[in-house]
Amino acid sequence: MPRSPEAEPLQVLYEDNHCLAVWKPARLLTTGDQTGDESLQDQVRDYLKHKYNKPGNVFVGLVHRLDRPVSGVVLFARTSKGAARLSEQFRVGSIVKVYHAIVEGRFETPAGELVNYLLKNHNTNVVQSVPRGTPGAKESRLRYQVLKSAGGLTRVEITPETGRSHQIRVQLAERGHPICGDGKYGSSRNLQGTIALHAARLTFDHPTRHEPLTVTAPEPAHWAQWFPGLC
Template sequence: MAEEYIDELEDSLDDIEPVGDGPQELYEHFRVVVDKGQSPVRIDKYLFERLVNSSRNRIQQAADAGYVMANGKPVKSNYKVKPLDVLTVMMDRPRYNNDIIPEEIPLDIVYEDDDLLVVNKPAGLVVHPGCGNYHGTLVNAIAWHLRDNPDYDPNDPAVGLVHRIDKDTSGLLVVAKTPDAKTHLGLQFYNKTTQRKYNALVWGLLDADNGTIEGNITRNPKDRLQMAVSTDPAIGKHAVTHYHVLERLGYVTFVECVLETGRTHQIRVHMKHIGHPLFNDERYGGNEILKGTHFSKYKQFVANCFETCPRQALHAKTLGFVHPRTGEQMFFTSELPDDMTLLLEKWRAYIGNREL
């Protein structure tokens, strides 16, 4: 894979002491391989976009202390990253030990063989252990499901999840049982040969029935928990989302989104960027009444809709890929979950009654 991407640096970069002259054991906390097409950019700026819990100032302090490295050698903050550079952040203490423990959590498995399994994830289930969610995740559930498989080690990064979706997004994910399967599937995601379609309900009426959103995605410098479309073409990761209108429902639109790339929060960020945040997407402002009337009955209707679907209205509906062993084209689809189905029914009834 051209890039191993970790969203969070678990240990803070506070209280950094410079690396001394004598021998000192350092521990890797973050690693990323720079994309082939990356233009030159300062390493502190590059890492700032990729580390959630760190400020640019703290990254600069870490570099000054000798903890930021390029290709195994310490570099300063003004070092310009180059394509395929291996960048690491080292610390003088090991990472928090968070072994994945099998936990008996129900799984909706839509397909399974010796090489992989495809899971339909419900909304509300965290995919992978991380900051504040070290147990009760999809990965823990998979570890339980495969607990009798001697070749599957849930703590081995060479197997397991091939891609991720957000906690409050429902839908399909593929899991590799073997290193060969993960390598093969991972390359398909990297080379954009997989087929992924999402269903989403967004605020407002889109002008055209079909469209493409293109814009680099980076960390929002004003809110580290958000992503944003960068105005600087040299910053962020290239992202492309295609959309098709499925149904127009007055003040909201039901759309199908096809991912050409797979960036963090991509659909949520791109739809907000064009002025159509996902319905009830709290992180990106979709949990406010963005379109409609000022009548109290309408406000109550929307409040009821928020209760019906208490998360961003986004579902990973289809997933297609080539089987890593047989070469067969695999394609899976999942029905809309009940909360989104009921949400659509509410809007259809509202629009139908309004037009009488």
């Protein structure tokens, strides 16, 4: 498969015999889709195949994903047992995910919890906040902490308590704080196919050692240029 224009050298954040955490740049798919573009999962498979001189197909278990315009840490399993155990942690919500975002506007309160009921249109891939009780809507909760504000923008740390599609993007936009670059949900800024949302930290129980493990991912280098005073 040809490498996409967005492809960057794979940056491994953590690796052992059971799992692998890597840095996903914005604009790169987590896993393949109908576009046929190269994905992070493809890169991980190639990395393992060449590093360990493995012939044939290499197992790379996808246990979660990030939206294409989002950057940050992505966790893969290297064994089927690891994939099953990590997937279960994501399913029950025991994994702690922490994001950083640059959003438009200033928050009235420096910290809090947001609760919405979200409904996804699978034809348009757009998620809407709808009244409670709407058929098909799912409760979505997150906690936020304002880190810094400057120039009409705010840097905020977000910890989702549920794992809904586009959850952070929609819940912040619903409060009048779209993520910079996220034109789908109301941002007026063009960030060249990226949005200012970064998966900064992931904490999970190791699938075989059963001890907590935290992996952190550096934020994109261009944030410091795009958002002076916030990075």
